[in-house]
Amino acid sequence: MSTLILALAAGAVIGLALGALGGGGSVLAVPAMIYLLGFTPVAATTASLVIVAVTSVTAMCAHARDGNVRWRTGLLFAAAGIGPAMLGGALAGRVPPAVLTAAFSVVAAVAALRMLRSRPPADTPAPVRPGRAAAAGAGLGAVTGVLGVGGGFLAVPALVSVLGLRMRNAVGTSLLVITVNSLAALTMRAGTADGLDWAVLGPFAGAAILGAWDGKRLAAKVSGHTLQWIFGLVLLAVAAVMLIDAAM
Structure with a gap:
């Protein structure tokens, strides 16, 4: 199968x-x-940030039209995570592949287990707690910078189980x-983007953007x-595969 089709x-x-x-x-992109596609771990984490950033903007616009974006909570998370994300991005190139x-797989497994164990939140949205939102956001930013993930696979469990948001919100x-x-993480990874194959990343990102619209429709149904549960099981499977690979 050709690289483009993959x-x-x-x-x-x-x-x-x-x-x-x-x-x-991003936890699937890496x-x-x-x-x-044969990318090195460092190149893969940088490429995943590019793809996930452009795809997330598209998906966010679709969810915002339905009123499913809690702007205050999201901005608290994001603001607290910018500094740690930039610091983590600067340090990522010095971490052995x-x-x-291994770190990627462990973090994914922890997030998956927490998601599978958490109870569905109440129908009434919980009030935003600035301190908890900021602390969780800082941790997510650090993980984003180092591991090259957007943080959504950790943000969703945190928003559901820590802050009590409904799943769709x-x-x-x-x-x-x-x-x-x-x-934020990409600004500190500019040096690792030079060797990326943009002929592969372009089609990859384009297909991801189109897939995001289908995903939005699926979420409504x-x-x-x-x-x-789907989210948690997918994460757990990916974590297991990558942990086995890291141990070999």
């Missing part, structure tokens, strides 16, 4: 995840870049967090609790 297929799946689940795009892969709000965190 890039288009992977991009469509990642866009679908972002549009439907508000995260999971393995796709490494195992399907095997360590990056968590999905829409996480896309705002992903966009800001990804752009599936219950929040079902989305939460």
